[in-house]
Amino acid sequence: xxxxxxQRQRAGRFVAMREGYGFLLPWFAGFFGLTLGPALFxxxxxxxxxxxxxxxxxxxxxxxxxxxxxxxxxxxxxxxTFTYVFLAxxxxxxxxxxxxxxxNKGLRGLPIYRALFYLPSLLGxxxxxxxxxxxxxxxxxxxxxxxxxxxxxxxxxxTTPETALYTLVLLxxxxxxxxxxxxxxxxxxxxxxxxxxxxxxxxxxRRQFFKITLPLLTPVIFFNAIVQTIDAFxxxxxxxxxxxxxxxxxxSTLFYTLYLFQEAFAYFRMGYASALAWVLVMIIGSFTAxxxxxxxxxxxxxx
Amino acid sequence: MSERxxxxxxxxxxxxxxxxxxxxxxxxxxxxxxxxxxxMVSSSMKPENEIFTSASLFxxxxxLSAYKRGWFGLDVSFGRFFLNSLIVSVLSVxxxxxxxxxxxxxxxxxxxxxxxxxxxxxLGTLMLPYHVVLIxxxxxxxxxxxxxxxxxxxxxxxxxxxxFFIFLMVQFFRGIPRELDEAARxxxxxxxxxxxxxxxxxxxxVLATAAIFSFxxxxxxxxxxxxxLGDPTHYTSQVALRSFIDSTNQSDWGGxxxxxxxxxxxxxxxxxxxxxxxxxGIATTGMKR
Amino acid sequence: xxxxxxxxxxxxxxxxxxxxxxxxSVEKGEFVVFVGPSGCGKSTLLRMIAGLEAxxxxxxxIGSEVMNDVAPAQRGIAMVFQSYxxxxxxxxxxxxxxxxxxxxxxxPEVEARVNKAAAILxxxxxxxxxxxxxxGGQRQRVAIGRAIVRDPQIFLFDExxxxxxxxxxxxxxxxxxxxxxxxGATMIYVTHDQVEAMTMADKIVVLRxxxxxxxxxxxxxYNNPANQFVAGFIGSPKMNFLDATLxxxxxxxxxxxxxxxxxxxxxxLAAVHEGRVQLGIRPEHAMLxxxxxxxxxxxxxxxxxxxxxxxxxxxxxxxxxxxVQVEDQARLGxxxxxxxxxxxxxxxxxxxxxxxxxAV
Ligand SMILES: Nc1ncnc2c1ncn2[C@@H]1O[C@H](COP(=O)(O)OP(=O)(O)O)[C@@H](O)[C@H]1O
Ligand SMILES: [Mg+2]
Numbered sequence: 001x002x003x004x005x006x007q008r009q010r011a012g013r014f015v016a017m018r019e020g021y022g023f024l025l026p027w028f029a030g031f032f033g034l035t036l037g038p039a040l041f042x043x044x045x046x047x048x049x050x051x052x053x054x055x056x057x058x059x060x061x062x063x064x065x066x067x068x069x070x071x072x073x074x075x076x077x078x079x080x081t082f083t084y085v086f087l088a089x090x091x092x093x094x095x096x097x098x099x100x101x102x103x104n105k106g107l108r109g110l111p112i113y114r115a116l117f118y119l120p121s122l123l124g125x126x127x128x129x130x131x132x133x134x135x136x137x138x139x140x141x142x143x144x145x146x147x148x149x150x151x152x153x154x155x156x157x158x159t160t161p162e163t164a165l166y167t168l169v170l171l172x173x174x175x176x177x178x179x180x181x182x183x184x185x186x187x188x189x190x191x192x193x194x195x196x197x198x199x200x201x202x203x204x205x206r207r208q209f210f211k212i213t214l215p216l217l218t219p220v221i222f223f224n225a226i227v228q229t230i231d232a233f234x235x236x237x238x239x240x241x242x243x244x245x246x247x248x249x250x251x252s253t254l255f256y257t258l259y260l261f262q263e264a265f266a267y268f269r270m271g272y273a274s275a276l277a278w279v280l281v282m283i284i285g286s287f288t289a290x291x292x293x294x295x296x297x298x299x300x301x302x303x
Numbered sequence: 304m305s306e307r308x309x310x311x312x313x314x315x316x317x318x319x320x321x322x323x324x325x326x327x328x329x330x331x332x333x334x335x336x337x338x339x340x341x342x343m344v345s346s347s348m349k350p351e352n353e354i355f356t357s358a359s360l361f362x363x364x365x366x367l368s369a370y371k372r373g374w375f376g377l378d379v380s381f382g383r384f385f386l387n388s389l390i391v392s393v394l395s396v397x398x399x400x401x402x403x404x405x406x407x408x409x410x411x412x413x414x415x416x417x418x419x420x421x422x423x424x425x426l427g428t429l430m431l432p433y434h435v436v437l438i439x440x441x442x443x444x445x446x447x448x449x450x451x452x453x454x455x456x457x458x459x460x461x462x463x464x465x466x467f468f469i470f471l472m473v474q475f476f477r478g479i480p481r482e483l484d485e486a487a488r489x490x491x492x493x494x495x496x497x498x499x500x501x502x503x504x505x506x507x508x509v510l511a512t513a514a515i516f517s518f519x520x521x522x523x524x525x526x527x528x529x530x531x532l533g534d535p536t537h538y539t540s541q542v543a544l545r546s547f548i549d550s551t552n553q554s555d556w557g558g559x560x561x562x563x564x565x566x567x568x569x570x571x572x573x574x575x576x577x578x579x580x581x582x583x584g585i586a587t588t589g590m591k592r
Numbered sequence: 593x594x595x596x597x598x599x600x601x602x603x604x605x606x607x608x609x610x611x612x613x614x615x616x617s618v619e620k621g622e623f624v625v626f627v628g629p630s631g632c633g634k635s636t637l638l639r640m641i642a643g644l645e646a647x648x649x650x651x652x653x654i655g656s657e658v659m660n661d662v663a664p665a666q667r668g669i670a671m672v673f674q675s676y677x678x679x680x681x682x683x684x685x686x687x688x689x690x691x692x693x694x695x696x697x698x699x700p701e702v703e704a705r706v707n708k709a710a711a712i713l714x715x716x717x718x719x720x721x722x723x724x725x726x727x728g729g730q731r732q733r734v735a736i737g738r739a740i741v742r743d744p745q746i747f748l749f750d751e752x753x754x755x756x757x758x759x760x761x762x763x764x765x766x767x768x769x770x771x772x773x774x775x776g777a778t779m780i781y782v783t784h785d786q787v788e789a790m791t792m793a794d795k796i797v798v799l800r801x802x803x804x805x806x807x808x809x810x811x812x813x814y815n816n817p818a819n820q821f822v823a824g825f826i827g828s829p830k831m832n833f834l835d836a837t838l839x840x841x842x843x844x845x846x847x848x849x850x851x852x853x854x855x856x857x858x859x860x861l862a863a864v865h866e867g868r869v870q871l872g873i874r875p876e877h878a879m880l881x882x883x884x885x886x887x888x889x890x891x892x893x894x895x896x897x898x899x900x901x902x903x904x905x906x907x908x909x910x911x912x913x914x915x916v917q918v919e920d921q922a923r924l925g926x927x928x929x930x931x932x933x934x935x936x937x938x939x940x941x942x943x944x945x946x947x948x949x950x951a952v
Pocket of ligand 2: 634636
């Protein structure tokens with residue numbers, strides 16, 4: 001009696017297992033075959049020297065040691081990437097937030113503005129836009145033509161090492177639309193009666209911004225900052241197109257991912273590139289961890 | 304939203320000028336932002352000598368010859384590249400929608416041992432930079448002899464490798480009342496039938512959102528085709544554009560702009576017709592584009 | 593033979609036990625109502641019967657078969673959900689036909705059964721609408737119709753009326769009762785509303801904190817509640833409980849002292865019990881005149897005129913509060929004092945831990 005009941009219970013659990021794992025079958029194949037497996041293999045490769053032709057040769061920490069101590073190009077890539085990330089992301093978010101604030105004040109035509117501002121962000125990932133940017137900031141490009149109207153003679157912004165990176169920063173800021181939409185959604189979550197209560201208490205708009213809007217928006221700001229930063233660390237296409245794959249001029253746009261790409265697919269140093277990939281994981285991981293730790297001090301959560 | 308503009312609260316000073324000032328400012332920002340895009344399109348229709356001599360959006364006369372030059376600017380025509388892009392993108396859409404919705408249904412609705420573990424691992428892959436799996440995947444596809452085919456671009460989509468879409472769908476599925484599944488169970492449905500007859504028909508908004516984003520991401524993808532496609536007849540439009548810059552020694556600007564304009568058209572079309580869906584998708588999931 | 597038997601049914605969510613040792617036997621054709629405060633486990637119990645929750649312990653039989661691990665669709669049950677759970681993308685017809693189509697019934701039969709159910713519920717004219725185009729009451733009917741089509745042995749209802757407005761609720765209550773008579777099916781009905789329980793049930797199961805407090809016919813629960821919880825839960829307005837001291841108790845009755853008066857109540861407890869007890873009097877059983885026991889003077893604090901009757905809230909001389917319901921429209925106001933009487937036979941006694949004294 002009891003035995004039979006137990007057996008049927010197992011049967012029920014078996015059905016649940018079969019259903020659950022059945023639906024996950026494609027995902028499992030992808031997860032083990034294309035994500036977890038490759039990730040572990042790449043970890044292994046990062047301790048080897050491997051050129052795709054001969055077998056991987058175990059060299060211990062040598063790749064990492066070289067990255068940490070003897071690779072000037074790595075330092076340059078780090079320098080470029082960090083400069084880019086820490087300029088582009090805050091500026092983009094600040095811009096997105098300001099525009100969202102203006103739009104949120106019950107302005108007529110909001111859907112139109114929202115759509116117009118979103119367009120660059122939607123198109124921005126493509127090669128076409130990177131090409132466009134290159135030509136806008138070339139020596140005789142659109143930007144200099146506009147400057148010429150004011151009698152200023154511009155330089156070749158993308159071909160000058162001192163300015164090339166900043167054109168990429170500008171390209172990123174130009175794509176502020178999606179962050180703006182997220183901010184708008186966040187602003188709409190703030191209960192209107194909070195402002196009404198504050199108005200009745202006589203708080204000025206300025207005070208309302210700093211005492212209500214900003215604190216209540218910190219979770220959204222935090223979220224946006226994390227997503228955008230991680231994304232910025234992984235940026236590739238614009239620098240590849242603008243520099244024609246070189247990271248130039250003079251490595252001034254050598255993004256981390258571009259350097260990784262060169263090591264892997266131009267020099268076929270697969271072991272070294274794998275180590276670079278894991279260093280990127282560590283950078284992004286520790287950045288995220290630190291952000292979450294710091295968020296306790298400035299992000300305001302209900303509860 | 305626009306109704307709110309009409310409302311006037313008592314005792315608050317409304318300045319008509321502040322509204323006009325804001326509109327003026329927003330229009331200026333819009334113009335500055337969109338000018339490069341308009342410039343690209345208009346340059347593609349300008350006579351070659353006007354592109355870098357005038358910032359104006361209006362050509363002295365419309366000249367569409369750049370489209371013809373660009374189309375045949377490489378050894379293989381752009382028709383081929385756009386077709387390749389279309390094939391890869393459509394297959395990716397199908398793969399992503401199918402495989403991700405299956406996984407999302409399991410995570411959102413089925414109770415099986417280990418689901419919490421797998422779900423957290425799935426979320427973990429959201430954070431994992433693609434570059435970590437890039438090289439072993441390349442080696443794998445190399446050994447499978449898939450290099451220079453569309454398979455490396457498409458097969459991962461059928462294996463639910465874009466965890467982001469799983470996440471998007473899980474969020475949506477969770478919003479569908481569980482009682483519907485339960486009613487269906489009582490009505491005798493298997494998990495598969497619930498998925499197929501109840502869940503999917505009720506999820507068209509999120510499936511459409513996932514499909515559109517999937518299309519756009521794949522259409523715009525540069526990295527994977529750059530690595531995996533070698534033969535120019537297999538190029539997608541993005542890789543083709545890039546080799547256009549190399550090959551023409553930067554002389555045929557009109558052709559380059561013409562092909563660039565064509566390359567953004569599909570995305571632009573989605574923008575025009577599905578703007579609502581895209582904006583809602585971003586607002587609810589906080590994605591990056 | 594019983595149509596449904598629960599034997600020591602237990603439900604645990606992790607370490608939290610929400611249903612403890614529930615025993616119940618439901619006869620064929622019976623209308624059973626699970627009633628209890630929100631969160632007491634009514635839905636959980638019902639869902640275990642339906643097969644939507646796994647049973648952690650005990651045995652569930654439908655007919656003579658153990659059903660603990662049988663899939664919901666094979667249990668011969670149908671369920672009506674609080675939210676109706678109509679498939680939003682299907683027409684009413686499709687909604688009702690869905691289970692039959694899933695079971696692979698031939699088309700003509702599906703159609704015949706849908707039409708028959710629609711006729712019973714008088715929703716023939718709604719068959720081609722989508723749920724969104726229906727009013728709350730109509731959705732309710734469709735949900736019931738979806739259950740009827742399957743011709744189940746047992747209907748399960750989980751608070752089916754709580755999303756309707758008061759008027760419709762009364763109307764649907766009558767209709768479900770009528771449906772029960774017509775179909776002659778076993779029905780199990782969950783509600784937190786004791787009025788629904790009283791009016792519809794053949795048998796009420798009162799639950800609290802996952803335990804059965806009492807099972808019985810509506811009037812049995814009203815007249816002889818097994819404990820103070822049931823006494824308080826069944827009946828509206830709620831029964832008054834007055835602190836009293838038990839002076840003596842035997843099989844012929846008990847004597848209690850309340851505000852200095854000795855009252856003889858014809859209820860007793862086998863084990864002799866002394867000390868503090870609760871004297872229970874329903875508001876409708878307290879009177880302003882002519883009872884066989886007197887509770888003394890009450891000062892009126894608040895009067896509620898309901899038209900047909902009047903509720904008086906007041907304080908007895910020892911400060912205890914009391915609610916009295918009097919027929920018709922009493923010309924009394926705040927501050928007035930009245931004498932309160934009751935019939936001893938309609939009074940209840942409860943021990944300090946809530947057990948009821950039995951009627952003698
Ligand atoms: N899936 C669940 N996980 C954990 N606790 C649950 C779950 N479902 C119900 N409970 C708990 O079980 C108790 C009974 O719930 P329920 O049966 O819904 O009560 P009722 O229907 O009587 O209001 C509640 O305390 C509830 O919090
Ligand atoms: Mg309930």
